[in-house]
Amino acid sequence: MKNFFAKIKDWFVKHKPTKRRLIQVYAALLYNANIKGFVTGNIYQGASKQFCLPGFNCYSCPGAVGACPLGSLQNALAASKTTVPSYIFGIIILFGLTLGRTICGFLCPAGLAQELLYKIKTPKVKKSKATYVLSYLKYVILAVFVVLIPLMYSGVIPVPAFCKYICPVGTAEGAGGLLANPNNDDLFTLLGGLFTWKFILLVLFIVGSIFFFRFFCRFFCPLGAIYGFFCKLAMIGVKIDKDKCTDCGLCISACKMDVRKVGDHECIHCGACMSACPTKAIVWKGSEMFLKGSDCNTPAPLSKPLSEFLKKTGTTEETQESADVDISMQASVEINPAPVQMQENAVTAKVVPTVAERVKKRNKTLEIVAWATAGVVLVSSLVYYNFIHKDAEVGEGYEVGCIAPDFTVDVYGSDENFTLSENKDKLTVVNFWATWCTPCVAELPYFEEFYSQYGDQVNLVAIHGTAVTEDVDAFIAEKFSGYEITFAQDAVQAETEMNVYNTYGGVNSWPTTVIIDEDGVILYNSSKSFHSAQDLIDLIVPMLSE
Amino acid sequence: MKEKMRTVRLIYGIAFSALTAAVAALFIAQVLIVYNSGAEQLFTREIVGEKLLEILAPCVLWILAIIGGLVVWNIHPDEEEKLHAEKDSKKTLKSLQSRLPDTLAEESQTLVEQSKKWGMYRLIAWLTYAAVCLAGVIVCTVYMVNPAHFKADNINGEVTAAVLTVLPWTIGAYCCALGVFVFENHALQQQLALMKKAVAANAKNLKKAVEQTQKTPLFENKKVVFGVRIGLIAVGITLFVIGIFNGGLNDVLVKAINICTECIGLG
Numbered sequence: 001m002k003n004f005f006a007k008i009k010d011w012f013v014k015h016k017p018t019k020r021r022l023i024q025v026y027a028a029l030l031y032n033a034n035i036k037g038f039v040t041g042n043i044y045q046g047a048s049k050q051f052c053l054p055g056f057n058c059y060s061c062p063g064a065v066g067a068c069p070l071g072s073l074q075n076a077l078a079a080s081k082t083t084v085p086s087y088i089f090g091i092i093i094l095f096g097l098t099l100g101r102t103i104c105g106f107l108c109p110a111g112l113a114q115e116l117l118y119k120i121k122t123p124k125v126k127k128s129k130a131t132y133v134l135s136y137l138k139y140v141i142l143a144v145f146v147v148l149i150p151l152m153y154s155g156v157i158p159v160p161a162f163c164k165y166i167c168p169v170g171t172a173e174g175a176g177g178l179l180a181n182p183n184n185d186d187l188f189t190l191l192g193g194l195f196t197w198k199f200i201l202l203v204l205f206i207v208g209s210i211f212f213f214r215f216f217c218r219f220f221c222p223l224g225a226i227y228g229f230f231c232k233l234a235m236i237g238v239k240i241d242k243d244k245c246t247d248c249g250l251c252i253s254a255c256k257m258d259v260r261k262v263g264d265h266e267c268i269h270c271g272a273c274m275s276a277c278p279t280k281a282i283v284w285k286g287s288e289m290f291l292k293g294s295d296c297n298t299p300a301p302l303s304k305p306l307s308e309f310l311k312k313t314g315t316t317e318e319t320q321e322s323a324d325v326d327i328s329m330q331a332s333v334e335i336n337p338a339p340v341q342m343q344e345n346a347v348t349a350k351v352v353p354t355v356a357e358r359v360k361k362r363n364k365t366l367e368i369v370a371w372a373t374a375g376v377v378l379v380s381s382l383v384y385y386n387f388i389h390k391d392a393e394v395g396e397g398y399e400v401g402c403i404a405p406d407f408t409v410d411v412y413g414s415d416e417n418f419t420l421s422e423n424k425d426k427l428t429v430v431n432f433w434a435t436w437c438t439p440c441v442a443e444l445p446y447f448e449e450f451y452s453q454y455g456d457q458v459n460l461v462a463i464h465g466t467a468v469t470e471d472v473d474a475f476i477a478e479k480f481s482g483y484e485i486t487f488a489q490d491a492v493q494a495e496t497e498m499n500v501y502n503t504y505g506g507v508n509s510w511p512t513t514v515i516i517d518e519d520g521v522i523l524y525n526s527s528k529s530f531h532s533a534q535d536l537i538d539l540i541v542p543m544l545s546e
Numbered sequence: 547m548k549e550k551m552r553t554v555r556l557i558y559g560i561a562f563s564a565l566t567a568a569v570a571a572l573f574i575a576q577v578l579i580v581y582n583s584g585a586e587q588l589f590t591r592e593i594v595g596e597k598l599l600e601i602l603a604p605c606v607l608w609i610l611a612i613i614g615g616l617v618v619w620n621i622h623p624d625e626e627e628k629l630h631a632e633k634d635s636k637k638t639l640k641s642l643q644s645r646l647p648d649t650l651a652e653e654s655q656t657l658v659e660q661s662k663k664w665g666m667y668r669l670i671a672w673l674t675y676a677a678v679c680l681a682g683v684i685v686c687t688v689y690m691v692n693p694a695h696f697k698a699d700n701i702n703g704e705v706t707a708a709v710l711t712v713l714p715w716t717i718g719a720y721c722c723a724l725g726v727f728v729f730e731n732h733a734l735q736q737q738l739a740l741m742k743k744a745v746a747a748n749a750k751n752l753k754k755a756v757e758q759t760q761k762t763p764l765f766e767n768k769k770v771v772f773g774v775r776i777g778l779i780a781v782g783i784t785l786f787v788i789g790i791f792n793g794g795l796n797d798v799l800v801k802a803i804n805i806c807t808e809c810i811g812l813g
C-alpha cells in the first residue's frame with residue numbers, strides 16, 4: 001500500500017506543471033478574467049479594453065478584459081487615413097523590446113492551447129527543412145492579411161482581413177464563447193458562409209496542432225512574426241554564453257521550433273534547450289540582474305578540451321559529420337562545479353553562507369515576491385471584473401411585440417431632429433450603425449436601394465452609435481453623398497437616461513435593425529446584417545401589406 | 547516487453563491518427579451539410595445540437611482514446627529520445643579549405659577546382675531562389691497596392707482574387723526553397739568529399755588549424771544593442787503617448803467593446 005502511494009506521489013512529482021506552464025495558465029486566466037461574461041453572454045465593455053494584451057486573445061471573447069494587439073493593428077491600419085496608428089505601433093514596439101517572443105512562450109493562451117493539444121499521444125511530424133521553409137508563410141500572411149488588405153481598404157471600409165478570414169482564436173473564443181450561451185440565440189441568425197469557412201479552418205488548425213508542435217504559431221501567426229523582428233533586441237529571453245558554448249548543436253536538436261540558432265526569430269524562449277545543453281551555456285537574459293558584481297564568479301575555463309568527453313557512437317567515415325554524440329556528464333561537471341560546501345568558521349563555529357547560497361536565497365525571495373504579486377493581481381482582477389464592475393444598462397420592453405420607446409435624435413446635415421412619435425404615419429425602419437463597423441457600412445447602400453423603391457411607404461433612419469472614432473459628417477458626405485435615407489446621431493434620452501441603442505436592447509452587437517409599425521409596435525429587432533436590397537425587400541414588404 | 551510496447555504504441559498511433567482525421571472530417575461534413583441545406587435560417591441552436599448528436603459516438607470514442615493513450619503512456623512511458631547533433635558542414639568545409647597549403651599538386655588542384663565548381667552551383671541555386679522570390683514580391687506588391695483591385699462592393703471576391711494572385715508565388719517559392727535545400731545538401735557533400743581527398747593528398751604540407759575568428763555580428767555588439775534599445779524605447783513611448791492624444795486609444799476601445807461579428811465568423 002505504502003509502495004502504491006509512493007508511486008502516486010512520484011508520478012505527481014514527475015508530472016507537476018512547470019513554472020512556464022503555470023505562467024501560461026495564469027496569463028490565460030488574467031486575459032479572460034471577466035468570467036461572468038461566459039454566464040451572461042456579453043463581452044466586457046470597460047476601460048481596460050483600451051489596452052492591448054501582449055498575447056493572442058480575441059477581444060470578442062466574453063471573458064476578455066483587454067484588446068487583441070493583432071485585431072487592434074488591423075483596425076488601426078484600416079483607419080490610418082483619418083488617424084495615425086501610433087498607439088498600436090508604440091505598444092507593439094514596447095512589447096517586442098521588453099519581451100519579444102517570450103510572449104509566445106509564456107504569455108499566449110493560443111500557444112498554451114496548442115501545447116496541450118500536442119500532448120495527445122499521436123505520431124508527431126518532426127521539424128525539417130520543409131517545416132523551416134514553411135515557417136516563413138506567417139510573414140506572407142502578415143504582409144497580405146494584416147497590413148496590405150486593411151491598408152488598401154483604409155478610408156473605404158474597415159476590413160480586418162486576418163481576423164475575418166483566418167484567425168481561429170476568434171472563432172474558438174469569440175464565436176464559441178458567445179454561441180454557447182443560451183442568451184445569444186439570436187446570434188445564430190448571423191451564421192452563414194463565413195462561419196462555415198472559419199469553422200473548417202478551426203478544425204484544421206486543431207488537428208494540425210495535434211500532429212505538429214505549435215502548428216498555428218510556427219506557420220500562420222502574424223503576431224509571432226512581428227515579435228520575431230525583435231529577437232536580437234528583446235530584453236527578456238534566452239541567450240547563449242559564448243564562452244561556454246561548444247557548438248555541439250544539441251540545443252537546436254532539442255528545440256521543437258524551427259530555430260537555426262538559440263534566440264533567433266523562431267525561438268519562443270521556452271527554455272527547453274537549457275536542459276539539453278551539456279555545458280549550461282544557455283541562460284536567461286538579464287540573469288545578471290539577480291547577481292551583484294561581486295557575486296558573479298565566472299567559473300574557470302575547462303582544463304581539458306570537450307572532445308575528450310565526447311563519445312561518438314556508430315561512427316563511420318561517411319557519417320562522421322552527423323554521428324550521434326553522447327556528451328558525458330563529466331563535461332558539465334568540469335565546467336560547472338558543484339557549489340563549494342559551506343565552510344565553518346573554526347573560531348565561532350558559525351556557518352558562513354557562500355556566494356552561491358546568498359544568490360540562491362535572494363532569487364528565492366524574489367520569486368516568492370513575484371508569485372505573491374501575481375496572485376494579488378489575479379485575485380483583484382477576478383473580484384473587480386466579476387463582482388464590482390457593472391455592465392451597461394439595457395432597456396426593457398424592446399422585444400418584438402412590445403411598444404417601441406419614443407426617442408429623438410439629431411439629424412446629420414441639418415438642424416432638424418427625428419422623433420419617433422412624430423413619424424407614426426408609416427412603418428419606421430431604424431438601423432443602428434457606426435463608421436468603424438464593417439458590416440454596417442457594407443449594408444447601408446442596400447438600405448438606400450430599398451428606400452429608393454419604398455421610401456413613400458416607410459421612414460428610414462440610420463442612427464450612428466454614441467462611440468465616434470472619426471468625423472461622421474465627413475464620412476457620410478464622402479461615402480453616402482446623395483443618399484435619401486436620414487442619418488442621425490444617437491444620444492442619451494432624457495426619459496430613459498440611456499442612448500437609443502441601449503434602449504432597444506443593443507449591447508455590443510452591430511449593426512442592429514429595428515422595425516416599428518404605425519401603432520408603435522416593434523415588429524423586428526435583430527443584429528442580422530443584410531447582404532442585398534432584396535433581403536430587405538423580402539423582410540419589410542410583407543410587413544407593409546399587413 | 548519493450549518491443550511489445552513499441553508495437554502497441556505504433557498501432558495505437560496509426561489508429562488514433564485515423565480516428566482524429568475521421569472525427570475532423572465528420573465535423574467538417576456536418577457544417578457543410580448545414581450550410582448547403584438551403585434553409586432560410588441555416589444555423590439554429592436546435593440544428594447545431596442535432597448535428598452534434600449525430601456525431602457524438604465517434605467524438606466520445608476519440609476522447610476515450612485520448613484518455614486511454616495518456617494512461618498507457620504514463621504507465622509505460624516512451625524511451626527518452628536521443629538528441630542528434632548535426633555538425634555544421636559549411637564550417638567543416640571552411641576549415642578544410644583553410645588547411646590546404648598554398649601550392650598544391652596537380653591532382654589536388656583538380657580536386658579543388660571541382661570543389662569550387664560545386665560551390666558555384668550552390669551559389670547559382672540560391673540566386674535562382676532569390677530571383678523567384680524577388681519576382682514574386684514584385685508581382686504581388688504591384689497587385690496588392692493597386693486600389694482598383696480592392697473594391698468595397700465585393701470584398702470577399704477581391705480578397706479571394708488577391709489570395710489567388712499571391713498563393714501560386716508562395717507555393718512556387720516554397721518548392722524552389724525545398725529544391726535548393728536538397729541540392730545544397732548534395733553539393734556540400736560533394737565539396738566535402740573532394741576537399742577531404744585534397745587534404746589527404748597534402749597531409750604532409752597542411753597548414754596549422756587556425757581558429758576562425760569571426761567578426762561580432764552587429765546585433766551581438768552590446769553597445770549597438772543598447773543604443774538601438776534605448777532609441778526604440780523612446781520611439782515606442784512617444785508613439786504610445788501620441789496615440790493617447792490622437793484618439794488611437796479610443797479607437798481601440800470602441801472596437802474592443804463591441805462584438806466584431808465578422809472577426810468571429812458571424813456574418
